[in-house]
Amino acid sequence: MTVILNVDGLAKTYTGHGREVEAIRDLTFQIHKGELVCIVGPSGAGKTTLLRCVAGLLDSSGGEIELDGASVKEPPPGMAVVFQEYGRSLFPWLTVRKNVELPLREKGLGKADRRAKVEAALDAVGLRDSADAHPWQLSGGMQQRVAIARAVAYEPSVLLMDEPFAAVDAQTRADLEDLVRRLWLQLGVTVLFVTHDIDESVYLGQRVLVLSNRPTVVLEDVRIDLPDERDQLGTRSSARFSELRGHVYELIQLAKKGHRPASPPSAG
Numbered sequence: 001m002t003v004i005l006n007v008d009g010l011a012k013t014y015t016g017h018g019r020e021v022e023a024i025r026d027l028t029f030q031i032h033k034g035e036l037v038c039i040v041g042p043s044g045a046g047k048t049t050l051l052r053c054v055a056g057l058l059d060s061s062g063g064e065i066e067l068d069g070a071s072v073k074e075p076p077p078g079m080a081v082v083f084q085e086y087g088r089s090l091f092p093w094l095t096v097r098k099n100v101e102l103p104l105r106e107k108g109l110g111k112a113d114r115r116a117k118v119e120a121a122l123d124a125v126g127l128r129d130s131a132d133a134h135p136w137q138l139s140g141g142m143q144q145r146v147a148i149a150r151a152v153a154y155e156p157s158v159l160l161m162d163e164p165f166a167a168v169d170a171q172t173r174a175d176l177e178d179l180v181r182r183l184w185l186q187l188g189v190t191v192l193f194v195t196h197d198i199d200e201s202v203y204l205g206q207r208v209l210v211l212s213n214r215p216t217v218v219l220e221d222v223r224i225d226l227p228d229e230r231d232q233l234g235t236r237s238s239a240r241f242s243e244l245r246g247h248v249y250e251l252i253q254l255a256k257k258g259h260r261p262a263s264p265p266s267a268g
């Protein structure tokens with residue numbers, strides 16, 4: 001399998017205002033092309049910091065991040081990010097269609113190509129009928145679907161998602177989880193999904209990277225050996241789901257108590 005994202009010895013210390021916070025000490029993991037990997041960890045473990053470094057939005061203090069073999073120093077062209085705050089990530093003065101189209105314009109795609117990709121992405125997230133609406137006319141869950149459509153239309157090498165469903169209601173959240181699984185299966189996109197929700201990480205991921213508390217390292221790389229076809233009721237009530245959930249839960253409890261891995265964990 002081809003490694004698409006390589007994080008090697010990543011470190012990040014925030015400095016300023018007479019304060020120093022060592023958020024990430026030594027994070028190493030790899031993601032292969034087409035994988036769906038979730039990251040969970042205790043609050044303040046540095047999940048958002050990690051994602052911002054990977055997205056090239058934040059300078060690291062040490063270590064290396066490579067996307068497709070190229071070092072990440074600034075937002076790389078092959079990455080798309082979906083944030084929790086959909087309200088702030090969409091442009092309110094643009095229609096849904098224009099919001100999805102914008103990065104494709106920046107990518108330099110021609111009009112016909114842009115139109116086809118926008119239609120396909122809106123179709124995939126079930127928003128074809130809302131193409132001419134403005135984001136503020138849509139519900140929170142619909143706005144987050146627009147953000148997902150925009151990311152998917154861009155055809156990134158890696159799609160980063162930072163707690164994307166934390167601000168929507170439980171029912172919408174379940175629908176959006178299934179949407180991500182479906183898009184991932186259909187499009188073969190590589191996804192790195194950060195969440196604080198243990199159940200969500202096990203339901204979505206092929207692997208769950210459990211982070212220690214600060215300064216952060218990978219506590220365990222848990223392989224999620226559930227079938228590819230998952231559904232909210234059947235999967236979540238299966239014995240294997242509850243075993244995996246229990247295991248990740250225990251790891252998080254250990255992380256909160258300051259437990260750290262004895263030796264570097266083996267990847268996947």
Ligand SMILES: Nc1ncnc2c1ncn2[C@@H]1O[C@H](COP(=O)(O)OP(=O)(O)OP(=O)(O)O)[C@@H](O)[C@H]1O
Nearest residue numbers: 014021023042043044045046047048049050196214
């Ligand atoms: N700009 C900043 N300046 C100083 N310290 C920061 C900054 N951003 C984050 N931190 C600190 O770095 C640590 C990791 O923060 P981060 O937001 O990455 O954690 P997280 O795992 O995403 O947390 P949560 O699950 O609560 O969202 C925290 O101790 C936080 O206070």
